[in-house]
Amino acid sequence: MEFGLLGAVEVRDEGALVDVGHVRQRSVLAALLVEEGRPLPVDRLLDRVWGERAPLRARETLYGYVSRLRKLLGLDIERSPAGYRLAVAPSQVDLFRFRAFVRDRDFDAALGLWRGRAVDGLESPWFDALRESLHAERLAAELDRNDAALADGRHAALLPSLRVLAGEHPHDERLAAQLMLALHRSGNDAEALRHYEVVRRGLADELGVDPSRPLQDVHQRILVGSGEERPAGPRQLPAPHPWFTGRTDELAALDRPGTVVITALGGTGGIGKTALALHWAHRHLADFPDGQLYVNLRGFDPSAEPTPPEAVLREFLEALGEETIPAGLDARAARYRSLVAGRRVLVLLDNARSTEQVVPLLPGPDATVLVTSRLKLAGLVAAHGARSVSLDVLDPADAREFLVARLGPARVAAEPEVVADLVSWCGGLPLALSIVAARAAMEPGFPLAAFAAELRDQPLDALDTGEIGTNLRAVFSWSVAALSDEAARAFGLLGTVGTADISLTAAAAVVDRPAARTRMVLRELENAHLVQQHVPGRYRMHDLVGLYAADLAADAGTRLADFYAATARAAALMLEPHKPLPEHQSSHALTFDTNAAAMAWFDAEHACLLTEQRQALACNGFDVVWLIGRALNNYHLRRGRTTDDVEAWLMALRAAQAWDDRLKQSAAHRCLGADYIELGQSALGHEHLERGLELCEGDHEAQGGAHRAIAWAAEFEGDLEKALEHSLAGLEQFRAAGHEVREAEALNEVGWRYACLGRYAEARTFCEEAMLLNTRLGHAEGSAATLDSLAHIAHHDGRHADAVAHYGEALALYRELDNSAEEATVLEHLGDVHAAAGEDEPARERWGRALKLYREQGRDAEAAALEARI
Numbered sequence: 001m002e003f004g005l006l007g008a009v010e011v012r013d014e015g016a017l018v019d020v021g022h023v024r025q026r027s028v029l030a031a032l033l034v035e036e037g038r039p040l041p042v043d044r045l046l047d048r049v050w051g052e053r054a055p056l057r058a059r060e061t062l063y064g065y066v067s068r069l070r071k072l073l074g075l076d077i078e079r080s081p082a083g084y085r086l087a088v089a090p091s092q093v094d095l096f097r098f099r100a101f102v103r104d105r106d107f108d109a110a111l112g113l114w115r116g117r118a119v120d121g122l123e124s125p126w127f128d129a130l131r132e133s134l135h136a137e138r139l140a141a142e143l144d145r146n147d148a149a150l151a152d153g154r155h156a157a158l159l160p161s162l163r164v165l166a167g168e169h170p171h172d173e174r175l176a177a178q179l180m181l182a183l184h185r186s187g188n189d190a191e192a193l194r195h196y197e198v199v200r201r202g203l204a205d206e207l208g209v210d211p212s213r214p215l216q217d218v219h220q221r222i223l224v225g226s227g228e229e230r231p232a233g234p235r236q237l238p239a240p241h242p243w244f245t246g247r248t249d250e251l252a253a254l255d256r257p258g259t260v261v262i263t264a265l266g267g268t269g270g271i272g273k274t275a276l277a278l279h280w281a282h283r284h285l286a287d288f289p290d291g292q293l294y295v296n297l298r299g300f301d302p303s304a305e306p307t308p309p310e311a312v313l314r315e316f317l318e319a320l321g322e323e324t325i326p327a328g329l330d331a332r333a334a335r336y337r338s339l340v341a342g343r344r345v346l347v348l349l350d351n352a353r354s355t356e357q358v359v360p361l362l363p364g365p366d367a368t369v370l371v372t373s374r375l376k377l378a379g380l381v382a383a384h385g386a387r388s389v390s391l392d393v394l395d396p397a398d399a400r401e402f403l404v405a406r407l408g409p410a411r412v413a414a415e416p417e418v419v420a421d422l423v424s425w426c427g428g429l430p431l432a433l434s435i436v437a438a439r440a441a442m443e444p445g446f447p448l449a450a451f452a453a454e455l456r457d458q459p460l461d462a463l464d465t466g467e468i469g470t471n472l473r474a475v476f477s478w479s480v481a482a483l484s485d486e487a488a489r490a491f492g493l494l495g496t497v498g499t500a501d502i503s504l505t506a507a508a509a510v511v512d513r514p515a516a517r518t519r520m521v522l523r524e525l526e527n528a529h530l531v532q533q534h535v536p537g538r539y540r541m542h543d544l545v546g547l548y549a550a551d552l553a554a555d556a557g558t559r560l561a562d563f564y565a566a567t568a569r570a571a572a573l574m575l576e577p578h579k580p581l582p583e584h585q586s587s588h589a590l591t592f593d594t595n596a597a598a599m600a601w602f603d604a605e606h607a608c609l610l611t612e613q614r615q616a617l618a619c620n621g622f623d624v625v626w627l628i629g630r631a632l633n634n635y636h637l638r639r640g641r642t643t644d645d646v647e648a649w650l651m652a653l654r655a656a657q658a659w660d661d662r663l664k665q666s667a668a669h670r671c672l673g674a675d676y677i678e679l680g681q682s683a684l685g686h687e688h689l690e691r692g693l694e695l696c697e698g699d700h701e702a703q704g705g706a707h708r709a710i711a712w713a714a715e716f717e718g719d720l721e722k723a724l725e726h727s728l729a730g731l732e733q734f735r736a737a738g739h740e741v742r743e744a745e746a747l748n749e750v751g752w753r754y755a756c757l758g759r760y761a762e763a764r765t766f767c768e769e770a771m772l773l774n775t776r777l778g779h780a781e782g783s784a785a786t787l788d789s790l791a792h793i794a795h796h797d798g799r800h801a802d803a804v805a806h807y808g809e810a811l812a813l814y815r816e817l818d819n820s821a822e823e824a825t826v827l828e829h830l831g832d833v834h835a836a837a838g839e840d841e842p843a844r845e846r847w848g849r850a851l852k853l854y855r856e857q858g859r860d861a862e863a864a865a866l867e868a869r870i
Contacts, residue, residue, distance in 0.1 A: 003033055005095045007115025024049060027122050028065045032086035033093055037397050039082035048126040107145030114138060146178045147286045155182040170202055173215045184222050192222055233291020234319035240282045241275040243405040246398030253389050254280050270431025271391045273372040274350055281346055290343035299353030300374055306353040309360040333360045340367050355379035376527050393428030406437035418448045425455040427542055487524040495549025497560060498615050499608040501540035509563035509588035562586040564612045565624045571598035572631035578741040584627055599818035602635040613651050622655035633671060640821035640857035646675045663702050666695035670709040677713040689713060704733030704742055724753040744773040748786040755793050764793050784813035788826055795833050803833045824853035828866055
């Protein structure tokens with residue numbers, strides 16, 4: 001299947017045109033295709049398709065469009081919290097084929113893909129801007145093709161198209177110069193000079209500027225009878241890397257016009273800084289007719305000191321034809337700037353160690369400078385106006401294309417799953433991919449699975465070629481050698497962290513330093529591109545960098561596990577102050593003043609908490625395993641994360657079994673039973689619930705909890721009589737235990753089950769008693785649940801105003817508690833009350849908000865049922 005954006009949006013299946021539907025549906029497809037496999041947030045997708053003219057229920061409409069595109073085209077459109085992602089190969093989309101041809105300088109093939117006006121027929125502010133950008137890319141390709149044709153002596157064949165283009169773009173000075181050269185070489189100097197005069201007057205009248213220096217140079221050369229350029233300057237660039245892949249956004253960033261001419265390219269060792277700089281430079285050779293200067297500054301070379309600027313200036317001056325070299329740094333720098341002034345020169349300063357090493361090598365404003373370094377060179381950006389382009393790893397699609405380019409499509413296609421493993425283990429790091437590809441190329445008879453197995457078992461050893469420049473450990477070591485002792489120690493300790501990322505406070509616990517000092521150390525590691533602050537306050541390492549760091553690590557002990565367990569306990573007690581939790585100590589543990597702060601911490605650290613729980617289980621840290629599982633329970637309930645709750649409780653159950661603690665095992669079984677029932681695994685759920693009841697014999701509070709869980713499961717499955725029976729049994733046990741908080745919750749649950757059976761007088765009696773007890777105890781979550789029950793009772797008693805008031809109070813409490821799961825349920829019920837009273841608009845508004853929350857929480861059954869009712 002092929003997709004066309006360079007003209008009207010179209011889809012072809014084995015060459016046959018497929019009807020994609022109406023204009024908005026085509027707009028959704030085009031907006032997803034342009035992302036090249038990256039997820040697109042829903043809000044951004046809505047803006048692209050409609051702009052400010054989105055309909056009232058745009059999200060629901062969008063869901064319908066996506067669903068129809070999936071069915072119509074059989075497309076893999078994934079939905080995640082990051083948005084929608086359309087997975088198609090770049091070779092299937094004409095736009096990405098166009099860009100690939102341009103990178104390979106096959107301009108005829110690239111321009112042959114255009115069928116007319118880009119994304120023709122799609123109208124929104126975003127599509128208008130996209131169309132303008134794509135047409136600018138097309139014009140740039142046409143101008144590059146013209147340069148190549150002129151260099152090959154094809155000026156006569158080029159003249160017709162140059163005249164047409166010049167008429168369409170009267171102020172494009174590069175195009176004007178091309179037309180003038182073609183006319184001159186065709187023996188028509190008079191027309192060339194007339195065209196210059198037309199362009200000159202147009203620029204003066206409409207823009208108030210004179211022609212640029214390059215256009216004036218062409219004019220002057222024609223006037224004196226020679227269209228040939230002045231003698232070429234130095235040509236010092238090394239050859240480009242033959243298998244360069246991807247980096248579309250970074251190349252586009254380097255192409256941006258403007259007065260900023262210095263670009264600092266940063267990135268960790270092996271990320272591909274030099275390859276990017278050389279690739280861009282060779283694509284733009286025609287922009288620098290006066291020469292290209294190159295030097296390796298050896299900023300991180302283990303066998304030599306960084307090259308001093310004085311030595312570099314001597315080499316540059318000699319390359320520029322200077323016979324007498326001044327003594328001293330300042331004199332050489334001044335002479336260098338004088339020689340380069342007014343000339344279109346590219347200066348590539350590779351592998352810089354510091355801003356101080358680079359500054360004397362900066363020419364005047366007419367030249368372009370590329371600087372690569374493992375450091376961010378903030379001084380170069382701040383004081384000298386450099387534009388910073390920091391490289392990340394290659395995405396999986398580009399990494400695969402790299403292997404295709406290096407090993408050939410047949411070998412890669414023969415083992416697709418193995419190639420996916422190789423890409424995953426290399427983590428998109430170009431040096432790692434290069435090493436794997438080189439080893440595979442040297443052993444053409446070996447299956448790629450052999451290299452994948454070695455990478456899986458010993459990643460760093462598999463990426464050791466025995467040669468300094470292509471040994472991943474050696475490359476990383478050069479960056480670490482430049483660190484302070486404190487930062488090097490922190491680097492090793494952070495390598496022991498098994499989570500995908502880490503917060504500043506967690507990092508402080510790992511390195512055992514105050515947060516303010518830890519921030520400074522992390523800044524040094526960031527500057528060396530050994531860690532990345534991918535969102536404010538959270539840090540991560542590339543997987544291979546992390547493995548190398550772990551090899552250097554001193555023992556971090558259990559500091560991170562203690563931090564997570566103690567802080568999770570503090571957050572859980574903020575949410576449920578009446579729930580007893582075992583003590584756990586950490587000098588770095590956080591405290592919380594509000595429910596919102598505790599929930600926000602759980603939101604940010606959820607993945608890290610589950611990872612730490614798994615690691616603690618593997619190390620027999622059963623106290624941490626139990627505490628994290630117990631602490632997460634209420635958070636999971638509030639966020640509707642039932643599957644995550646199962647994972648946490650299964651680990652907690654193993655910890656309780658290792659301790660042979662019957663009551664802890666009972667608690668885990670009870671929670672697992674309720675979770676499995678909710679997930680539709682009824683038989684498994686009942687096994688856990690029955691085991692939970694067996695294990696707590698003799699303990700009133702635990703028995704009350706077991707009956708409570710069984711009652712909830714019975715109601716969920718529609719057996720209301722059984723639910724009431726176990727609710728009453730649970731209330732009796734909580735009263736016997738003297739646990740007033742649980743008694744208040746049980747009173748409400750008994751009242752709710754009476755209400756579900758239509759016995760509203762008895763229901764109201766129990767719920768009002770529960771409300772009094774909750775109010776006396778200050779139990780906000782219990783009060784919210786009871787208000788929900790009282791609202792339901794009022795609704796079915798025909799007391800509309802009371803029902804709306806109770807639901808409103810419950811909603812306010814759940815929002816204060818940041819309990820979005822119950823918020824969604826209350827919103828649905830409140831919508832029901834408004835609908836019963838004939839208030840259609842408020843009903844639709846409440847249902848719409850409930851539906852949005854259900855979908856965000858992954859509660860597909862509730863969402864489907866509500867959508868069907870609406």
